[in-house]
Every structure is written in structure tokens, then in C-alpha cells.
Amino acid sequence: xxxxxxxxxxxxxxxxxxxxxxxxxxxxxxxxxxxxxxxxxxxxxxxxxxxxxxxxxxxxxxxxxxxxxxxxxxxxxxxxxxxxxxxxxxxxxxxxxxxxxxxxxxxxxxxxxxxxxxxxxxxxxxxxxxxxxxxxxxxxxxxxxxxxxxxxxxxxxxxxxxxxxxxxxxxxxxxxxxxxxxxxxxxxxxxxxxxxxxxxxxxxxxxxxxxxxxxxxxxxxxxxxxxxxxxxxxxxxxxxxxxxxxxxxxxxxxxxxxxxxxxxxxxxxxxxxxxxxxxxxxxxxxxxxxxxxxxxxxxxxxxxxxxxxxxxxxxxxxxxxxxxxxxxxxxxxxxxxxxxxxxxxxxxxxxxxxxxxxxxxxxxxxxxxxxxxxxxxxxxxxxxxxxxxxxxxxxxxxxxxxxxxxxxxxxxxxxxxxxxxxxxxxxxxxxxxxxxxxxxxxxxxxxxxxxxxxxxxxxxxxxxxxxxxxxxxxxxxxxxxxxxxxxxxxxxxxxxxxxxxxxxxxxxxxxxxxxxxxxxxxxxxxxxxxxxxxxxxxxxxxxxxxxxxxxxxxxxxxxxxxxxxxx
Ligand code: WT7
Numbered sequence: 160x161x162x163x164x165x166x167x168x169x170x171x172x173x174x175x176x177x178x179x180x181x182x183x184x185x186x187x188x189x190x191x192x193x194x195x196x197x198x199x200x201x202x203x204x205x206x207x208x209x210x211x212x213x214x215x216x217x218x219x220x221x222x223x224x225x226x227x228x229x230x231x232x233x234x235x236x237x238x239x240x241x242x243x244x245x246x247x248x249x250x251x252x253x254x255x256x257x258x259x260x261x262x263x264x265x266x267x268x269x270x271x272x273x274x275x276x277x278x279x280x281x282x283x284x285x286x287x288x289x290x291x292x293x294x295x296x297x298x299x300x301x302x303x304x305x306x307x308x309x310x311x312x313x314x315x316x317x318x319x320x321x322x323x324x325x326x327x328x329x330x331x332x333x334x335x336x337x338x339x340x341x342x343x344x345x346x347x348x349x350x351x352x353x354x355x356x357x358x359x360x361x362x363x364x365x366x367x368x369x370x371x372x373x374x375x376x377x378x379x380x381x382x383x384x385x386x387x388x389x390x391x392x393x394x395x396x397x398x399x400x401x402x403x404x405x406x407x408x409x410x411x412x413x414x415x416x417x418x419x420x421x422x423x424x425x426x427x428x429x430x431x432x433x434x435x436x437x438x439x440x441x442x443x444x445x446x447x448x449x450x451x452x453x454x455x456x457x458x459x460x461x462x463x464x465x466x467x468x469x470x471x472x473x474x475x476x477x478x479x480x481x482x483x484x485x486x487x488x489x490x491x492x493x494x495x496x497x498x499x500x501x502x503x504x505x506x507x508x509x510x511x512x513x514x515x516x517x518x519x520x521x522x523x524x525x526x527x528x529x530x531x532x533x534x535x536x537x538x539x540x541x542x543x544x545x546x547x548x549x550x551x552x553x554x555x556x557x558x559x560x561x562x563x564x565x566x567x568x569x570x571x572x573x574x575x576x577x578x579x580x581x582x583x584x585x586x587x588x589x590x591x592x593x594x595x596x597x598x599x600x601x602x603x604x605x606x607x608x609x610x611x612x613x614x615x616x617x618x619x620x621x622x623x624x625x626x627x628x629x630x631x632x633x634x635x636x637x638x639x640x641x642x643x644x645x646x647x648x649x650x651x652x653x654x655x656x657x658x659x660x661x662x663x664x665x666x667x668x669x670x671x672x673x674x675x676x677x678x679x680x681x682x683x684x685x686x687x688x689x690x691x692x693x694x695x696x697x698x699x700x701x702x703x704x705x706x707x708x709x710x711x712x713x714x715x716x717x718x719x720x721x722x723x724x725x726x
Contacts, residue, residue: 161522163392166533173536175567178388182423189354190380192361193236193269195387196422197229198352209427212401212447213258216433221258225425228262231341233350235259235266238339242297242320246271246353247360249293252408253286253300253308255279256432259324259341260408263299264418268361268380271353275363275375278409279304284628284679287311289365290318293375293574299339301325309333357381363574364411366511367621369610375574376511382415382568383423385515389535390420393507394453395480395522402428403444404453410618411511412484415568416453420515426451437465441473448477455485457616459492459504460647470499480522482507485617486649487605490529506531508605510591512583514568517591518560518603530602531595539563542597545609548586554599557606561588611641611705616648620684622705628679629654629686632672634662639695641709643688654686655695655708664691 163169182199184190200210206226213221223231244250250267252274254260260276267274275293277286279301286307290298297320298308308321312335319335326338355361362378390396394416402421406412421428429447433439435458444452481496481504488506497503505520508531518540520532534540541550542558551558564584573580583590594606613620622640629638637657642650656672658664669689677685696707710717 161395163521166521166524169536175384178384190357191352191355192380192383193265194352196265197232200225200425201229205425212429214431230346231262232265233347234344235263236269236350237347239270244272248272248296249275251275251295251298253277253298253304256430269352271355273360273363276408280681282679283307283310285681288372355380364511367619369612370623376570377572377574378514379571382514385566385568386415386419387423389516390424393516393519396424396426400426400450401448402426402451403449437462437469444475445473450477450479453482455617456483456488457648463495467499486614493528512570527602530604533601542595554597557596560591560593560595564589613642613650613652615650615683618683625684628676632675634658637695639703639705639708641705643712651687653688655690655692
């Protein structure tokens with residue numbers, strides 16, 4: 160029996176108080192995610208249950224019971240407090256998917272500070288922009304990533320500590336650097352968790368928009384209510400589940416469901432910190448007897464590409480329930496997964512700002528492959544007219560997805576950017592910035608984004624950020640960045656570039672520019688293709704028309720070009 164039971168019944172009787180009661184939370188009381196994800200599970204009699212099974216490169220393994228997690232997060236909390244980290248200070252986690260990332264996240268929350276996870280493959284420029292915006296007080300990292308912070312540390316007087324979790328004791332530390340070796344620190348059995356309340360800030364996740372710098376999405380401890388309940392009802396987490404969320408906590412799926420949802424439900428979760436290959440993933444599922452698997456369309460399409468033969472080498476009968484998020488999950492992938500795993504991947508839709516699943520397919524509900532499903536109980540979502548910002552009043556029309564504000568894990572603000580935050584609301588609706596239609600049975604069908612942001616393999620890349628980085632290359636005069644179709648990643652970054660006098664386009668220059676962006680920003684933001692052109696299409700006012708270049712890549716009609724300068 161699934162946790163949600165009947166979707167239609169849940170819709171009728173829904174109240175967020177259901178989750179509050181299950182978590183023994185009363186409005187006005189203290190609520191701390193760090194406590195809920197460790198101490199409380201221990202108090203419920205699961206202290207000796209495995210909470211985290213971690214596997215690194217070469218198959219090394221580490222295992223943590225809930226009591227281990229409780230003590231390790233206390234220890235990190237105490238360490239940070241001793242350094243002088245105060246509630247609401249921003250503490251950045253800049254690490255691969257190692258245990259310290261998961262434990263550090265909860266340790267930070269226990270002190271009342273704000274966890275700011277950043278993807279470890281970020282280059283120094285991506286990092287700087289986000290640390291500057293958040294005025295981050297400490298960065299926790301590994302020695303392999305520390306050089307990227309050192310490179311910019313002189314520009315960051317607000318950053319007091321660079322905390323290294325795997326520092327070689329024989330090596331001297333530089334100014335502002337401290338070592339945090341979890342295995343050597345005295346274990347802290349009792350820690351006074353900072354009394355955070357519903358509206359106390361918890362997590363700051365950065366997400367990219369079309370224009371301007373990345374935005375820091377501020378979440379609060381009360382988000383737990385949504386994350387706990389959606390994990391229970393959509394991911395269907397049950398006591399004996401072995402759960403695997405493939406997302407990196409540098410992105411919101413890796414925290415909402417890779418940390419908070421999993422641990423607050425007291426399940427055993429597995430983390431794999433080694434590269435992707437179909438063989439490696441299937442081996443991991445077989446070895447750990449994974450029952451619930453939350454992944455992303457790009458990974459699923461990569462597995463499809465690897466073929467069905469490799470699947471036969473493994474016993475994957477342990478899989479009970481599969482779900483996906485991040486980009487459109489095409490119907491072929493749903494049908495394929497049902498064929499090869501005996502279970503369809505259930506598509507779930509949400510975003511950094513919403514903090515938890517908004518629209519989804521549910522265990523036991525009829526699945527229409529290619530559809531995102533229906534709003535989570537307690538979520539009022541519809542599709543509205545892009546001019547009047549009103550619901551259509553009839554089904555089948557394509558419009559903007561609109562959600563009634565007020566669920567527990569809704570972002571509370573874009574960090575220091577109230578204006579952009581306010582712009583996300585129109586006529587009493589929160590607008591995620593996506594387009595969809597709704598069919599006559601209430602199922603949502605995703606159409607596309609309503610902006611120029613590139614969704615590559617489930618990760619949002621701002622064309623503006625890539626264009627700015629390109630302009631710093633000595634050969635680049637102007638650039639325009641658009642999405643290009645790709646079977647596996649759905650979209651990849653493509654750059655159109657005009658060169659400065661004296662430079663000629665060549666294979667070498669092409670590679671040089673790609674590497675330049677990869678190092679500054681990240682491998683995701685690196686253009687997979689660079690096309691050198693003589694001039695970029697612009698409006699008469701000089702704005703680059705990405706739309707035209709985009710249409711060309713996708714073989715679409717170009718549409719109205721009446722404002723074009725060089726037509
Ligand atoms: C954007 C949010 C939240 C998890 C990771 C991404 C797109 C997300 C789906 C889906 C089609 C989807 C939307 C959304 N997206 N899920 N099931 N079908 N598109 O978080 O980085 O904030 O990206 O990803 O465009 O707005 P994010």
C-alpha cells in the first residue's frame with residue numbers, strides 16, 4: 160500500500176497540519192531541520208538504523224547510523240560555533256558528494272546559520288559571484304577545491320574562514336584557513352541546537368535567470384513540512400526503503416530530497432560519489448538493494464542510450480518505485496522504464512524557488528506518459544493567460560503555470576533582490592516561468608520555459624552569465640548564447656561569437672574559448688559548440704536577438720523580425 164493511498168481522497172481532506180502533527184510540530188514552537196533529520200529519528204528508536212551509506216571512487220564505503228549522524232552533525236555544529244559562526248551567517252558547502260557535505264549541511268542548520276551549497280565543479284567566477292552576493296562568512300571545502308577559493312580570497316574581505324575537511328596535518332595552513340577533520344575532532348554527544356522557528360532562514364540556493372546575476376533563493380526551517388510530506392507521499396518513502404537520490408546537493412533536489420526529505424523520514428539512503436556509467440549505476444542499485452530511486456531525465460536517457468543488454472547482467476528486482484525531476488520526461492523514457500525495470504519513472508515538477516514538488520504523478524494514480532501529473536494536495540496550480548494573468552476557464556490551452564502562494568517550502572525572498580522576487584508574482588499567483596497546458600482530466604503537460612534560460616541535463620544555465628564570461632576572452636568581441644537540441648541533455652549551450660580584429664576562427668581558438676568558460680564558470684556552462692559569425696542579429700536599439708538564433712538551432716519559424724537592425 161502506498162503512503163498517499165488515494166490521491167482524490169487526500170485532495171478532499173488536505174491540510175498541512177497533517178505533516179505538522181506527524182512531526183509533532185505545533186505552530187509557534189521551535190523547528191530545526193538539523194534536529195528533525197537526526198536527533199528526532201534517534202528518539203523514535205532508530206538510533207542504530209543506517210541513515211547514510213556512502214560509496215566513493217573505487218568502491219570505498221562509509222556507513223553512518225542515525226546516531227552517528229546525530230553526533231557528527233553536533234560535532235560540526237560545535238566546531239562552527241567555536242569559530243564564532245552565528246545564527247543567520249552564511250556558510251557555504253563547496254564539496255563533492257562526500258559524507259561531510261551531508262553532515263555539514265545539517266551541522267550548519269543546527270547552529271542556526273544558513274547553509275549555502277554550491278556545485279563543486281564551479282569555477283572561480285561562478286563561485287565569486289555567489290559568495291559576494293551572500294557575503295558568505297565561511298566556506299567548507301576539500302583540499303582539491305580550495306585553490307579555486309584561494310584564487311579569489313583577496314577580493315573577499317567578508318570571508319573569514321576557509322575550512323578544509325581533508326587537510327593533510329603535515330601541510331601548513333594559509334591565512335584564514337582552518338582544518339576540520341571530523342574523524343579526529345572530539346565527538347560532541349550533546350549540542351545545544353539553536354532554537355530556530357518556522358520563519359528562520361535555513362538554506363540559500365543559487366539559481367540562474369535570463370538576465371542579471373544568479374539569484375539566491377532563501378528558504379526557511381518550516382520548509383521541512385513540505386519536504387517531509389512530499390517525500391512520504393510522492394517518493395513514497397517507507398521504513399524499510401533503501402533510497403537513492405542521484406542529485407548533487409549543489410542543486411535543490413540534492414538538499415530537499417537528498418538530505419531533508421530522506422532523513423526526516425528516517426530511511427536509509429545511499430550516496431554514490433563516482434562517475435556516471437550505466438554499468439556503474441546498475442551495479443550500485445544491485446549491490447545496495449535500492450528500492451526507491453529518484454533521478455533525472457538526462458540520466459534516464461543516457462541509460463536508454465546504453466541499451467537494454469547491460470540491464471540483463473544485473474538483478475534489479477529490488478526496485479519498487481522510481482521518480483524523476485528537472486526537465487521534461489519524454490513519454491518514450493516512461494514507457495522504456497516500465498519495459499526494462501517493470502516500473503515507470505513518475506515525473507515530478509518543481510523548482511529551486513518552490514522548495515518541494517508542486518505537480519506530480521503519484522503511486523496508484525493513472526499515469527499518462529509525457530504528462531507531469533497533477534498538483535500535490537494542498538497546492539493550487541493552474542495555467543493562466545500570459546496577458547491578463549487569469550485562468551483560461553477551459554482546458555487544453557497553453558499558458559503560464561501559476562501557483563497560489565503560501566505552501567511551507569515556498570522561497571521567502573531572493574537574497575538582497577526584492578524587486579526580482581516581487582516580479583515573480585502576478586495577480587495573486589506565483590509564476591515559476593514555465594508554460595504548460597492542462598487536459599480535461601486535470602493533468603499538466605509541460606510545454607517549455609517562458610524565458611531564455613538553458614536547461615542542460617536538468618541544470619539551469621543563464622545565457623547572460625555565459626555571454627559575460629565569453630566577453631572576457633581576449634578574442635571575443637560579441638556573443639550570443641542559446642540552447643541547442645541534444646538527445647541526452649535535452650539542451651546544450653551553444654555560443655555565437657564575433658571576433659575582435661586580428662583574430663580568425665579556428666579549431667584551436669574554439670577549444671581555447673570553451674576551456675576558458677569551463678574554468679571560469681563550470682563544465683555545464685561551457686558551450687558545446689561555438690559558431691564564429693560576422694555579425695549578430697540585433698534590434699534597432701542594439702539588443703541581441705537570441706530568439707532568431709534559437710529558432711535557427713531548433714528549425715523553427717523565426718517569427719516577427721520587424722525590429723531587426725540588419726534584416
Ligand atoms: C526548472 C527548475 C527542482 C528540481 C531541479 C530543477 C524545469 C523541473 C521539470 C519537469 C519539465 C521541469 C522547469 C523549472 N523542470 N522539473 N518535471 N518537467 N521541466 O530545479 O534548477 O530550479 O529548475 O526546471 O523549467 O522551472 P531548478
